[in-house]
Amino acid sequence: MGKITGILMFVVAIGTVLLFKFGSALWWFPHGISENAGPIDAQFNRTLTVVAIAFVAAQIALGYAVMKFGRKGDARAVYTHGSNKLEAVWTIVTAVVFVFLAILGQRVWISLHLTAAADNAARAEVVAQQFQWNFHYPGADGVLGKTEAKYIDDSSLNFVGLDPTDAAGRDDAQLTTLIVPKDRQVELTLRSKDVIHSFFVPALRFKQDTLPGMAIKIHFTAKEEGKYEIPCAELCGSLHYNMKTNMVVIPADEYDRLVAMPEEKIKEQLGELLQRYQYQ
């Protein structure tokens, strides 16, 4: 039984390594397109190396121990209560490695959450609701109109609650597809009308919950044109699985022309944009 159990541990170790090694050709992170995707993937791979070594070492040691130290007749086991020296060395080694990883693991987070967006960033608002993503663009004047909950009226398509008395809001557009410029920083303000949702763009390696009563600013730069999906990642009710839309990354000059247009014009062009790109 010791042999079989030992072999099982080897199989778990080797099988997992093979799955990750060869499975990665088929199944892995989707292609990353943000400035953060590279560093996040690199940190993932660094951690993966540490984890793989520790995982394989532990499983192989366990497998070896159960194969090697099976009962032999009436022989007695080694009588030892342990070794403080080994204990101390092991504790220090793991503590150093783990804390080192933890510190490296903050870098993208800091550049993402603790630095302000550039002044020339393209700005828009994300307003989540059961079970739809709304995107609020500032229009030709570049200023987002005031919004208030009391003006929200889903039946007349004022999903974000634009204040009809605010002049800055007259040229604003409300879309259900996110359009962003390529190679220019984007700053989004994330809000929710009802419950908690989560703005997840796998291609950006990014996720942030949207909360009612809070406005959370985030920023990123998309480096490649294309069409990318945005699923909701926080359980938000019965149709949660159906709450998804697209992010379209287009050349910056085209973006500038497009978002300066009135809402109906943008909507007319959206169909073509969504056709232009294949899902990544």
Next chain:
Amino acid sequence: MTDVVHPVHGEVHRHPAPTSFIRKYVFSTDHKVIGIQYWCLALFSVMVGMAMSALMRLQLGWPGQEWGFLKTLMPNAAETGTISGELYLSMLTMHGTIMVFFVLTTAPQGGFGNYFLPIQIGAADMAFPVLNMLSFWITFLALVVLLSAPFADSIAPFLGMDAASNVIGPIGGWTGYAPLSALGERAGPGQGLGVVLWVTSIALFCIASLLGALNFITTMLNMRTRGMSLMRLPLTCWAWFTTAVLALLSFPVLLAAGILLLLDHLALTSFFIPANEYVNGKLVTDHAGGSPILWQHLFWFFGHPEVYIAILPGMGLTGHILATFSRKPIFGYRAMVYAIFAIGLLGFFVWGHHMFISGMSPYSAIAFSLITLTIGVPSAIKTFNWLGTLWGGQIRFTTPMLFAIGFVSLFVSGGITGLFLGQTSIDLPLHDTYFVVGHFHLIMGVAAIFGMFAGTYFWFPKMFGKMMHEGMGKLHFLLTFIGVNAIFIPMHIMGMAGQTRRYSFHWNPVTGEGLHYLSNMTPLTRFVSWAAFFTITVQLIFLVNLVWSLAKGKRASENPWEATSLEWTISSPPPHDNFAGVEPVVHRGAYEFSVPGASKDYLMQTDAGGPAEVHGD
């Protein structure tokens, strides 16, 4: 009359066993009966929870498919034979809540802890037997309330509520995030009476766990027999004790949160509901001033220690069993005890790692992240010492030993991926994906359940006086170990690919609906489903073994495993008052195996003769 004749000590605690069926088996105050009651409750619950996993994996692998048997099984919830999004989410909520509370929290602590803590420390019962009985029956009531939640539709009319609005059970996951869980029916199906019953059940469970925790702590500190100093305690006792401390400090917070949520639901308070909500086409005017993130802080302040409540008893038992069947003392006994404390203590400072992307301060996320990775250190110490205990042993491969070895393997596989999730940057893509599902199922789900299996195979002879069938046990271990790895390791890759949690499907290859970036995941998803069906099926071996062993199992001797702790000094099953009125006296630690100069390869804790105790650690 002033001269009271005091009875002889020892007679005081010798109360006769109850004779009526009700007092003996139902409303019993005997910790052994209560332990078995908890264990049975967990066994029932795990079967319900597992049945739901099977149905969920059916939907995930073959989305939208019609299944004839479902029409018969659930004529209301699945009248067309398909699993709707609502039904899926309702089952998911029930699965998580049942498994976390009524399986992972009850069997290791309420079950084995109740039965064996008093015996292992040499006591006749728990400190507060009536409280003990109450905590079981409140847990039972909590389970009944939870299981009624999916039938909210049928219950509503009796409570004078509108029936049509409660489609199917609660929808919210086991975490029940507010404000979705606080807004009631206006937030959609499954948010009305279903959620009220769900949170009531959790609140009841909190009360029961609190009573239990008080009892465990008092018992272990006050009722140890003569000679049972703290450093002679079996590691199981340390694990149960630390678990009880965690429960004592964390369940009240969840209880408070649950009461606040109920008030938001039923009394128009606004603890979790902010102003100016616009829900389902209507402005919410009756709530203002709440915080949507507060629930998460309260929930995870409980929720993270809860992970350790589930796993610590398994960790204690694993060390205990590894030493017993390696015939070796625990490698680094003191380090193991301190590591249990360290895990318990650090467990209270890391709840924020569940909330990196919740909208809380990004600065506190960094602090939580750094503390989280340090929790890996005591976990690594434990793993190192388990290996050290095996090293140089004379291992006897009994079924409990195999499950303990499996526990170590799964603990490593499940724990080590915490190194990814604990880093804020890597959590950005992985949060709320199957990477998390794989991680926590391996560690707090399957590893903890391996602990329970190990406990069952190990203590069954003591509890029921019969040996379990070793052949069936070994087969059960082999197939289950293969099965759980095949289910949960591929889930990590699904999560990396961006497969979101709590979706009733990701890609439907028949209709072409779903998320396109996941359209190539179908083979892996189906593989996991098949692995789940396989694993669930092989659990029948365990059930058959239980029934067979109860009926036909070989009679168990007093100490069939040649183990050292006090439960093996008394008959199997033990008498009503455990030690038949004779207070045991302890002379040495719990892991004196292969002591040089001893006549046999183990010394019982009660053995007065033989070589003197050495403190090698």
